[in-house]
Amino acid sequence: MLLGLLALLVTLLIGIAVGIAFEAARTRRARASAPGTGEAAAAPEAPAGPDPQDQSAPARAAGGMRRAAIVLNPVKAHADFRASAAAVCREAGWAEPLIIETEEEDPGTEMAREALAAGVDVVVAAGGDGTVRPVAEQLVHTGVPLGIVPLGTGNLLARNLSIVLGRPEWALRTALWGVDTSMDVAHAQLSPEGEDHVFLVMAGLGFDAAVMADTNDALKTRVGWLAYVEAGSRKLLGNRAKVSLRFDDKEPKETRVRSVLGGNCGKVQGGLELLPGAKVDDGILDVLIVSPKNLADWFGVIASVVGRRRRGLHTEITPCSRVVIEAEDEMEVQLDGDPCGETAYLAMEIDPGSLVVRTAGEELRRRIRAADWPVPFGYTND
Ligand SMILES: [Mg+2]
Structure with a gap:
């Protein structure tokens, strides 16, 4: 087992080195x-x-540009x-x-x-x-x-x-x-009567939000997303938090987590797909629970993510329209990578086809x- 974990670690390190x-x-x-730079550079080639x-934008009024x-x-x-x-x-x-x-x-x-x-x-x-x-x-x-x-x-x-x-x-x-296509957005409230926030990729409570909040900006400028890896390595060890999750109209479920992520779509850096199969236009909010107890469990989490498993080792993805998360203690929260302080409450709901986006x-x-x-x-x- 240990040898397997070491092999996985070595593979991952090689992967990161090749990526860099x-x-x-x-x-x-x-x-x-x-x-x-200069004159020649100031005008991009036609x-x-x-x-x-591809010209899907509606024409303006006659004569208008x-x-x-x-x-x-x-x-x-x-x-x-x-x-x-x-x-x-x-x-x-x-x-x-x-x-x-x-x-x-x-x-x-x-x-x-x-x-x-x-x-x-x-x-x-x-x-x-x-x-x-x-x-x-x-x-x-x-x-x-x-x-x-x-x-x-x-x-x-x-x-x-x-x-x-x-x-x-x-x-x-x-x-x-580009062509105009409709995509879903997700709404989040950080308290029961709280202000409505929109997010487009992922919102998270716990570990990932703590990583975002603690990422060194100067390092981010120098090495890009690897700065998140550095911050993540400092946050790996920590206690799981007791939370209750209510998916749609189902009974609340109590569990212990390091992180809960609500995702509108699932691709992240390095070609990884944190939420396999999640799409921006499927009308689904995919909720990922990450619940490792110790360092060894994190290898299971990594293997599950790399293996694109929806139900893996210490990970579980639940599709829903709405989820309400209530935590015993306040946890850090992020919306699309923006740290938004701490909260013991996070409600997320999908809003299908509500945003027009222009893609190639x-x-x-x-x-x-x-x-x-x-x-x-x-x-x-x-
Ligand atoms: Mg989706």
Whole structure:
């Protein structure tokens, strides 16, 4: 048994090392292929043109040009991003974009409201999942499509929607020319009468939220998602908490957990699928309970995740529409990676098909896969 665990550990370490080498090589390749800055770099090469079938955005009133609003996290974007975004819109025949920068105190809420009030054709969240969430929250049930330019560390929603990473201009082109599809969002309340919050990927109570809250930002800038691995290793050992879970109208179930995660979709970094089979448009909230008692149990958890098991060793996934979790003591909580303090109550409910999101159609995906476009600003971020 012990030998098996050691073999698993070695395999995982090799996997992580290969992953780091792969990421580093990819970044080097992208940088090497980038031309320098200056005049030539300021105008991205005109694309071959969108597939007419991909032009799903409704035409504006006669004579009017389409316009995008971009809610931009300036901390995450390359210095030339504004010029780059304007050039992409021009080449697509769209009006000058309305670019609104987020602030430390407001990661996107007021900016998305301003974008909606301006009557734009698409609202693009340019940043990490922490920017996408407040922007999407304002777009739910409006029918105005959400575009995503992933500039963060995790970019989990972009990964789940197969939006191109590390190529902001192409992600923006996807936001302009892509196809509109409806996806689910989930609502969360952190107290019985509490404010409604929207999340798009996962909300968590316990271990994972504690990891998010304790991740070193400076390290995150340097090594990306591996900073979460570092924080996670410091939090592995700890006591399980007693919680009661009520799925839909069923009887409450009492159990001990390290973490409870409610997921709208399941892909995370490194190609792992934390919630196998979970999709953004299946109308299902998948609830993962993680309940290891000790370090050895964590190997079972890892094996279950790697093995894509819905009911594994110290893990269990329950599909539902709504879950109410009540804990004996307060635990840390996170929504799409944003630490939201501590709570002893978390209610989560799926809201099917309530958000329109713009993703790459087949023709656009083919061009992105071909990867034969220039990288005008020498900028990669994935
Ligand atoms: Mg789902």
